[in-house]
Amino acid sequence: MSLHDHFNTSVKFNARLLQEFYDSYDEELEIELDDLRLEAGASPATTAEKQWRREYFRELLRLQGELVKLQEWVQRTGYRLIILFEGRDAAGKGGVIKRITQRLNPRVCRVAALPAPSDREKTQWYFQRYISHLPAAGEMVLFDRSWYNRAGVERVMGFCTDKELEEFYRSVPEFEKMLSRSGIKIIKYWFSITDEEQEIRFLSRINDPLKQWKLSPMDLESRRLWEDYTQAKEDMLERTHFPEAPWWVVQGVDKKKARLNCIRHLLTQIPYESVELPTVTLPAREHKPDYIRTQVPPHMIIPEHY
Missing domain, CATH: 3.40.50.300 (P-loop containing nucleotide triphosphate hydrolases)
Incomplete structure (x- = not known):
């Protein structure tokens, strides 16, 4: 194998390894990771890849x-x-x-x-x-x-x-x-x-x-x-x-x-059917005029770093 061929094989292998990294995380993180990949100048996804990705998430949610x-x-x-x-x-x-x-x-x-x-x-x-x-x-x-x-x-x-x-x-x-x-x-x-x-x-x-x-x-x-x-x-x-x-x-x-x-x-594999669910109604909140809310002491509140 020539040096050029070895280099190309190595590049393809590393790209595949990187793709494995992206694919291993949850759907929410996958979207952000793809955006970061594009911003960092990594190989952008092709139109077909983007289309398949959209189809995947849409079909996953349906299933x-x-x-x-x-x-x-x-x-x-x-x-x-x-x-x-x-x-x-x-x-x-x-x-x-x-x-x-x-x-x-x-x-x-x-x-x-x-x-x-x-x-x-x-x-x-x-x-x-x-x-x-x-x-x-x-x-x-x-x-x-x-x-x-x-x-x-x-x-x-x-x-x-x-x-x-x-x-x-x-x-x-x-x-x-x-x-x-x-x-x-x-x-x-x-x-x-x-x-x-x-x-x-x-x-x-x-x-x-x-x-x-x-x-x-x-x-x-x-x-x-x-x-x-x-x-x-x-x-x-x-x-x-x-x-x-x-x-x-x-x-x-x-x-x-x-x-x-x-x-x-x-x-x-399972003969399931849609089940009619009862209508859910949110009850009105009760207000008690004699109730006085106790404030949480400041030392119990965690620091807001974000």
Whole structure:
């Protein structure tokens, strides 16, 4: 490779790394970051890029409006819903979960992201620690990783034995079919990204002080063991895909498209309808002539720096 070609490759790589930085923040910040990028003289977005960006935000808001309708229907009907999000590290699961829950009531739609099992939990029935997080009537639970840790990270990192893995594969269809028979809807998503895309996202985290906390030694090890994770994923999808709880694969290289596609697909999997809500009337404030307001002491008020 010539010096010129190497330079061009480096420029393109750095530009892609910078784009990953911009894409990783919330919608409100993304707008401001784009403005700052233009003011700083960075490569301006093309007309097509700007148009797509507008379409993305418009469609995201529309889909979030549908999610609010879904929430009202779930609450009114007593529907019980589980959504599992699995995928490689930095595949974009957290970004989709954030957009789904962004405008929903956390009492209706909650996220379960369990830490590594404690010493006591390691001695329990494998599925036991997940039971308390299952939805009651009128609830949606989003699992940011789930019991499928056994088929992925635990298998690859050697945290379970071959016997325990095979027992998991025997038990998980029975477990999920039992949940389905009890009236719980299960939707399972696998977020797929390329080797190159994961590398970009990991480098972005390494070089961004606001995101370095996302990187753990386990994440770095998963990068080294890419092919082992690939084999584990292929086995998992083959052995745990069945009608009561099928797997759905989300192409996650383009984060924005992945978010829209996943949310849109989710909405098609549930027979929700618009729910007529009661009219809300703001009551008039009562005024009590004998009430005298007590002033807050100045020393209790925080300084107004902004």
